[in-house]
Amino acid sequence: MLGAFRNLRRLAAIGRVLAQRGALFPLEGVEAGRLLLSLLRPLMDGDIATLRPGQRLATALQRLGPSFIKFGQALSTRSDLVGDEIALDLSELQDRLPPFPAIEARQIIAAELDRPVEEIFSHFEDVPVAAASIAQVHFAVTTEGRDVAVKVLRPGVEDQFARDIALFYWLARWAERLMPSLRRLRFVDSVRAFEDSVTMEMDLRFEAAAAAEMADNFADDDSFVIPDIDWQRTAKRVLTLERIAGIPIDEVDAIVAAGHDRDQVVAKAANAFFNMVFRDGFFHADMHPGNLFVGSRGELIAVDFGITGRVDKQTRRFLGEMLLGFLNADYRQVAEVHFAAGFVPADKSVDAFTQACRSIAEPILGRPLNEISVARLLGQMFQVTETFAMETQPQLLLLQKSMLVAEGVGRTLDPRINMWQLARPLIEEWMIGNLGPQARVRESVGALVASLESLPRLVQQAEKTVEALRSGGLRLHSDSLKGMGNSRQNGIFPAWVPWVLVVVLGVLLARR
Ligand SMILES: Nc1ncnc2c1ncn2[C@@H]1O[C@H](COP(=O)(O)OP(=O)(O)O)[C@@H](O)[C@H]1O
Ligand SMILES: [Mg+2]
Numbered sequence: 278m279l280g281a282f283r284n285l286r287r288l289a290a291i292g293r294v295l296a297q298r299g300a301l302f303p304l305e306g307v308e309a310g311r312l313l314l315s316l317l318r319p320l321m322d323g324d325i326a327t328l329r330p331g332q333r334l335a336t337a338l339q340r341l342g343p344s345f346i347k348f349g350q351a352l353s354t355r356s357d358l359v360g361d362e363i364a365l366d367l368s369e370l371q372d373r374l375p376p377f378p379a380i381e382a383r384q385i386i387a388a389e390l391d392r393p394v395e396e397i398f399s400h401f402e403d404v405p406v407a408a409a410s411i412a413q414v415h416f417a418v419t420t421e422g423r424d425v426a427v428k429v430l431r432p433g434v435e436d437q438f439a440r441d442i443a444l445f446y447w448l449a450r451w452a453e454r455l456m457p458s459l460r461r462l463r464f465v466d467s468v469r470a471f472e473d474s475v476t477m478e479m480d481l482r483f484e485a486a487a488a489a490e491m492a493d494n495f496a497d498d499d500s501f502v503i504p505d506i507d508w509q510r511t512a513k514r515v516l517t518l519e520r521i522a523g524i525p526i527d528e529v530d531a532i533v534a535a536g537h538d539r540d541q542v543v544a545k546a547a548n549a550f551f552n553m554v555f556r557d558g559f560f561h562a563d564m565h566p567g568n569l570f571v572g573s574r575g576e577l578i579a580v581d582f583g584i585t586g587r588v589d590k591q592t593r594r595f596l597g598e599m600l601l602g603f604l605n606a607d608y609r610q611v612a613e614v615h616f617a618a619g620f621v622p623a624d625k626s627v628d629a630f631t632q633a634c635r636s637i638a639e640p641i642l643g644r645p646l647n648e649i650s651v652a653r654l655l656g657q658m659f660q661v662t663e664t665f666a667m668e669t670q671p672q673l674l675l676l677q678k679s680m681l682v683a684e685g686v687g688r689t690l691d692p693r694i695n696m697w698q699l700a701r702p703l704i705e706e707w708m709i710g711n712l713g714p715q716a717r718v719r720e721s722v723g724a725l726v727a728s729l730e731s732l733p734r735l736v737q738q739a740e741k742t743v744e745a746l747r748s749g750g751l752r753l754h755s756d757s758l759k760g761m762g763n764s765r766q767n768g769i770f771p772a773w774v775p776w777v778l779v780v781v782l783g784v785l786l787a788r789r
Pocket of ligand 1 (some may be wrong): 679
């Protein structure tokens with residue numbers, strides 16, 4: 278009972294922030310919602326008029342704290358749920374918070390490593406280089422004299438997250454109870470998936486292990502460098518790694534001024550990305566410019582392994598087939614691999630699906646080469662497979678988002694070239710290597726069918742370890758809200774009732 282009251286109060290405060298930031302726009306889809314929005318208009322901050330809906334949601338989530346920032350990031354991989362525009366705006370969610378005091382960072386380090394900071398580092402820089410929702414980074418020098426970067430978990434972030442996740446579960450349970458018609462959206466499972474991924478991100482030993490694994494994968498490749506982990510100075514809440522020096526990858530003028538060839542840099546980035554995805558099946562899923570640097574030899578350096586994704590070999594073959602099909606404008610092949618992979622039920626028409634593939638691809642692939650976005654193409658493909666009754670694998674969605682970011686980085690570096698030109702030989706080579714010397718791409722479809730019995734199980738596994746929310750979470754399109762509004766005959770209350778409650782309570786209870 279007390280818990281319920283606490284949850285309601287917290288919910289009220291959240292409703293209020295959403296109203297202030299104009300982030301209740303999904304309510305526009307139902308009549309009562311529009312009425313409510315007009316009542317709430319006076320609450321709105323003055324500066325939001327010029328912002329897009331996704332930007333307003335992003336600022337609201339940022340104001341609500343770490344769990345909500347992570348929630349927004351998870352949602353940003355789900356353009357299938359929230360639409361392209363909102364997903365894009367959410368992916369620009371600033372994961373920056375004011376730093377916490379260095380004294381607290383020192384206390385955490387000492388407690389985690391069981392020694393005073395002075396015995397661990399001969400110098401510790403009290404001013405952090407960066408502060409984000411989960412951790413902040415300080416530069417330091419080890420007692421052996423090595424320059425390092427020390428990532429320290431934000432104090433209290435685990436408790437805050439535990440509190441917020443309890444609220445998310447509570448909400449999810451109520452939603453499933455009050456709106457049986459929406460049970461198929463599996464709110465509770467979605468919350469569990471989200472909890473798993475953030476829990477991993479909050480254990481810096483996992484991040485250290487991810488960095489070490491990727492460093493192993495690229496041990497023979499000096500064009501892509503990952504800083505060494507100092508395991509003796511790493512624990513759940515502290516990660517110590519070799520300090521790297523480089524120019525942030527989006528500072529194009531500085532890169533050119535330092536004498537690097539930007540086309541080479543793009544080529545290295547494309548290579549690294551496709552090696553991660555196809556060769557290793559283990560990829561950095563947060564390759565935005567804040568995490569990528571160009572070193573003094575022109576090598577690429579990556580930091581921040583908090584979010585990574587995996588693609589099993591079966592799925593890699595599927596992806597390779599599909600991408601090559603698209604790049605060769607062979608839509609029949611694209612369609613066939615989808616059927617072979619069981620992503621489209623066998624009773625649907627291959628011809629109709631081929632046609633759907635063409636309708637998506639031609640407008641995108643018909644553009645000048647440097648404007649082609651294969652990530653967009655993939656995103657739209659996933660939406661189509663969904664309408665053809667297949668749930669998309671969360672790992673593929675994470676990959677698609679990472680691809681979008683990688684393309685953006687490539688374009689910033691040199692708008693004239695397209696990473697797909699660079700990537701194509703690499704994917705082809707991988708496909709040939711993995712399908713036997715005489716395998717023709719089309720024949721491989723047969724091979725794929727033969728080895729796909731395990732796919733449903735793989736899909737299930739991937740679902741368990743999702744970084745993002747499941748397919749079928751809450752859609753923010755106002756169209757789907759309309760759909761929810763119409764679903765009243767299936768539930769005790771119309772679907773918008775809880776929304777309204779949240780906001781009303783917000784106005785009544787929240788204090789300024
Ligand atoms: N090994 C390192 N060497 C130098 N700077 C680093 C290193 N690791 C992180 N940084 C700096 O700290 C910032 C934040 O670190 P990051 O691991 O990306 O944390 P977050 O998960 O908070 O984004 C990076 O953008 C980079 O500027
Ligand atoms: Mg980062």
